[in-house]
Amino acid sequence: MPSYTAPTRDTRFIVNEVLDLASYGNLPGFEMVTPDVTDAVIDEGGKFCSEVLAPINQSGDQQGCIRHEDGSVTTPEGFKEAFEQFREAGWGTIAAPEEFGGQGMPHVLGFAMEEFISSANQAFGMYPGLTNGAISALIAKGSPEQKEMYLPKMISNEWTGTMNLTEPHCGTDLGMIRTKAEPQDDGSYSITGTKIFISAGEHDLADNIIHLVLAKTPGAPDSSKGISLFVVPKFLLDADGNPGERNGVVCGAIEHKMGIHANSTCVLNYDGAKGWMVGEENKGLAAMFIMMNAARLGVGIQGLSQAEVAYQNAVAYALDRRQGRALTGPAEPEAQADPIFVHPDVRRMLMDAKAFTEGMRALALWGGLLVDLTHKAQTEEERAEADMILGLMTPVIKGYGTDKGYEVATNMQQVFGGHGYIEEWGMSQFVRDARIAQIYEGTNGVQAMDLCGRKLAQNGGAAIQAFFKLVGEDIAAAKGDEVLGPLAEKLENALGEQQKATMWFMQNAMQNPNHLGAGAHHYMHIMGIVVLGLMWLRMAKVAQEKLGGSPDDKAFYEAKIATARYYMDRFVPDAGALRRKLESGADSMMALGEEAFATAA
C-alpha cells in the first residue's frame, strides 16, 4: 500500500523562511501566527492527514460511493468517521473568518493544509474543499440573514456545500443553462432543472448540504448576463435553523469516473426545490467567479498534491528495487544488483518531481499570501497590487500546476515499471486522480484563455508589467553573486522568452485573435516556467543565507541550491521552444476545415 508523510519541513521553510510570514504580523489575523503557532498548525495538520486520511485513500478508490434507490449516497468505509475527526479537530476552519466561527488564520496556512489533505486523500478533500468554495460565495454575496443561517455550520463542517454550474449540454458556456428559478410569493424561488458533475453532491458525511445553484429567472437574457445564483439547502431549515423538511433536490445518479472514486459526483435533479437568490438578479456569473477563483487555486494545489505523494512513493521504490548496475560501476558490489535510484533516467524523473513539487509548493503558498494581502494589506494600493498579481497567478497555478502535476504523477508511476500499472501499488490511482484537475473548474484551455485573453490585457497590461518588474528585480539582485548569479542568468533567459511572447501577442493578436488562442496554452506554460524559476531563485537565496550561518540542517539548504540548479538546467530550456511555437501563430493550426479531420476509408 502506498504511504504519505506530510512534507512539513519544506512547508515550514517556505512559510517561515521564504515568505517570512512573521514579517506580516501587523496585518489582522497574522498577529496570532507566531512561528510557534505556524509550526504547530503545519505539524499537527500534516500528522492528521498522514495518519487519518491517507490510510483510507486506496480503499476509498476501490470501494467508491454507492447510490441507493432513494437517491441517498454512502461514502466508502471510514470516510464518515474521518470526516467527524476532521470536523472535531477544526481543520476546515483554519482560514475562515472568526465572525462566523472560523479561526481567521492566514490563507497561507489554509493552503498548506489543502496540499496535505489532497495528497493524503484527494477525493476526501473535495468534501470540505467544495464547501470552502460555497462559503466564499456566501461571504461575498450573501445577505446578512443568509450568512447567519448557513455560514457558521458550513465553516464548522457540520454542513457541507456544493457548486452547481454544469448541465448536460453546457459547461464552459454557462450562458446556455436551462435550470429555471420561478419567484414565489414568499420571496423564495422554485428551482427546476438538471445539474451534472456535482462534486460532493450527495453523501452521508454531514447533516445538511448547502447547494449553490446557477439558474435563470423568467425573462432573463439568454446569455451569461442572465444567470442568477441561488442557495438551495438539501434540508430546509426549521424555525431554529436546524435541518427540517427535505427539499426537492435528489441525486439521480453518480458518475463512473476514471478516478476520485470516493467523491460522489452526482447528477442532481431539481424539481421545484425551494431556493433563495444570493446577490443580485442576473449577476450570478460574478458570484460564480468568486467560488471559481478560490476553487481554481485549490485545484492547482491538487496538481502539486498528487505529484508529491506519487514522488514520495517513487523515491521509496527506487531505493528498494534492485535492477542492473550503475553506469559508473557497481554502487553496491556485494548485492546482486544496485537500487534503481543509481540510474540517471530514474534520477531524472525523481529530480523533475522534486524540482516541480518544491517550486510549486512555494508558488501555491505565495498564492495563499496574495489572497491574504488582497483582503488584509494595509493600503488600498497594496491590496490592488496583490489582487492584480493573484489574478495573473490563478490560471497559472491551476493550469500549469495541474498539467505538470499529471506529468509528474505519470513519471513517478513510470519509476515502478510494470508494478506501476498494477492497482495494488497505488500509483495508478495517483495518476487517475491527478487527471481530473486538468479538467474541472475550467479546463486548462479555459485557464490559458483567462490568462491571455483577459488578464494580460487588463488595465493596459499593468499586471504583466508588474510581474516582469517583480521577476526582474529578483534577477538584478542576484546577478554577480557566485551562487545565485548563474541561476539568475538562466531565469533571465526564460523571462526574456516570456517578454518576447508577450510582445508577439501584442503585435499580432489584434489583427487576428486566433493568434492569441493558438498560443495561449504555450504562454501559460512559459509563465509557469518563469514563476517557478522565480520561486527557485528566492528559495536558493534564503538557502544561501542560511548556509552562511552554518545551520543544523545544512544538507537541507544545500539540496535547495542543487535543486535550483537542476531546475534552471532542465525546466528553463522549454521556454524558448514554447515561444517559438507560439510565434508560429494560428495559420498552420487553423488551415484545415472539418472535412480534413474525417477518417477517410
Add this chain to the structure above:
Amino acid sequence: MPSYTAPTRDTRFIVNEVLDLASYGNLPGFEMVTPDVTDAVIDEGGKFCSEVLAPINQSGDQQGCIRHEDGSVTTPEGFKEAFEQFREAGWGTIAAPEEFGGQGMPHVLGFAMEEFISSANQAFGMYPGLTNGAISALIAKGSPEQKEMYLPKMISNEWTGTMNLTEPHCGTDLGMIRTKAEPQDDGSYSITGTKIFISAGEHDLADNIIHLVLAKTPGAPDSSKGISLFVVPKFLLDADGNPGERNGVVCGAIEHKMGIHANSTCVLNYDGAKGWMVGEENKGLAAMFIMMNAARLGVGIQGLSQAEVAYQNAVAYALDRRQGRALTGPAEPEAQADPIFVHPDVRRMLMDAKAFTEGMRALALWGGLLVDLTHKAQTEEERAEADMILGLMTPVIKGYGTDKGYEVATNMQQVFGGHGYIEEWGMSQFVRDARIAQIYEGTNGVQAMDLCGRKLAQNGGAAIQAFFKLVGEDIAAAKGDEVLGPLAEKLENALGEQQKATMWFMQNAMQNPNHLGAGAHHYMHIMGIVVLGLMWLRMAKVAQEKLGGSPDDKAFYEAKIATARYYMDRFVPDAGALRRKLESGADSMMALGEEAFATAA
C-alpha cells in the same frame, strides 16, 4: 460509446504512394502484393477491426477477465467468438512464412493490420500479438522438430503463445531470474518457478498455449549469460501432435491493472512443468531479444493506435459539442453556440494528434518495410543496411511512439472536458490502455539506453551516420522547392540539434557515462522529432507531386502539406530545448544523495 473506423485511405497512401510497395516487386513475397491485393487486405482488415473488434472494446474493459478457482480464465463476452472469426479469416497469418502455413506477405501489411487491431481493441490484439513474438523466437531459434510441432498451429492461431520473462524480483535485469530448468533423462527439462506479468498467460480462446520461458539450468552463470529459453506447452502434445496431458503450469492470479482489462495478465506458477530447450544453453537472452524486438515494434504501434482512436472520437465530439463562440466572431450565428472545433486550443490538440498519428503511421510502416528488407533485400549489403537502420528505429518507434501516443490520448480526452473523465464516453480507457505501452517490453527508459548506450556506438556509429545521411539527402533534394524548401529548412534545424547532441555525447560520455544516461531520454525524443519530420517531408513531397496532376482527392493531398507545415511549426522547436537539457549533463541531476530525497518532517 466510442467508435472506430480504420484510416484505410491514409494507410494506402503510405503503403502505395510513400513507400511505393509495388516497386519492391522483385523481392520474395512482394510479387503477390500488387496494389489491388494491398488495398483489399487493408480495406478488409480495417473493416474486420471496426466491425468485429471495436464493438467489444469497452465491454471488455468493463468486464475484464475472470480467473476461476481451478486457475482457468474466462475472457470477456464476445472475445471467444471474435477470436474464432479472427482465426477463420486468417488475420493472424498475413506476414507469417508460407512454409508454416502463413501467407508470406510483407510485414508492412502485417504492421498496418496491427495498428487497426490495437486501435479497435488493444487488449484483444495482445492475444495474437504475443503469439507473434513467440513465433519469431521459434522461427529463429527452434529446432526443426519444434518448428514442425508448434509453428503451424500458432500461425493459424489455433494455439496462442506467450513470453515469460519477468519474475517478482526482476524485470529489466533478467540475469537475476530464479526459475530453474532441471534436465530430465528424456531430453526435456523440468521447469519450476514463478513468472509474473504474463500477458495472455491463460485464457479460453485457444486449444493450447505455448509458453516461451526463460530459466536457468543447474550451475548456469549467475548473470544474463546464464539464462536459457524453453518451450513449455500448457497441454503436452500427444503422439499425433494434439493437446493431451495438462502440463504443470497454472495461473495463480490475474493482476488488477489500470487498463487492458480484457487481456489476462497472469502470475504463472511452474511446478515441474515439462519444457524443451529452444536454441543453445545459456543463449536465452539472444533468443529473447528476437521476441523483444518484434514485440517492441508492435508496442510502438500501440502508441499510434490509441492516439488514433482517441483522435477520431475527439474530432467527432469537437464537431458536435457547442460551447462559446469563435474568437473571430460567431461561426454559426443562427445556433446558440459554435462547435468547440472553432476554438484554437481545441484545434491545437486535434492538429497535434493529426500530425503525430499520420507521421507515426508512416514511421511504423517504414519500420515494417525495414523488417522485410532485413530478411529479403537482394544483397547482403542492403540487408545489413536495413538491419542497422531498423536497430536504430526500434527504440524510437517504441519509446517516442508510446510517450507521444499517451500524450495525444490524454489530450484527446481533454477535448471532451468533464465528459472525458466519465468512463461511459470511452476516452479514459484509451488513456489507461495507452499507458501500459510506455512500460512493457522494456520501459521507455530502457529504450532510451538501448538507443544511446548500444545503438549509437555500434560499429563506430555507422548506423547513426547512415541515418544522418538519409535525412540529409531528403533535405538537400527538397531545398529550393517553393513548398518543400521551407519544410526542409525547419527539419534541417532539428537534424542539426540531433547532430549537436550526438557530438556532445561523443565528447562527454566516455569521461562520465552518466552524461549519456542523463540525456538518453531527451535524445530519443529529439530523434523521434527528426524521423517524424523526415516522414512528413516525404509525405509532403508525394502530395505535391500528386497535386501537380490534379488528383480526384485533391483535399487529401492539400491536407498533407498543411499538416506537414503544422508539424514543422509545432513539433520541431522542441528539439532545441531537448538538446540544451541534454547538454546540461549529469552534474545537477546526480548531485544529490538519497538522504536529500527523504521527506523531512
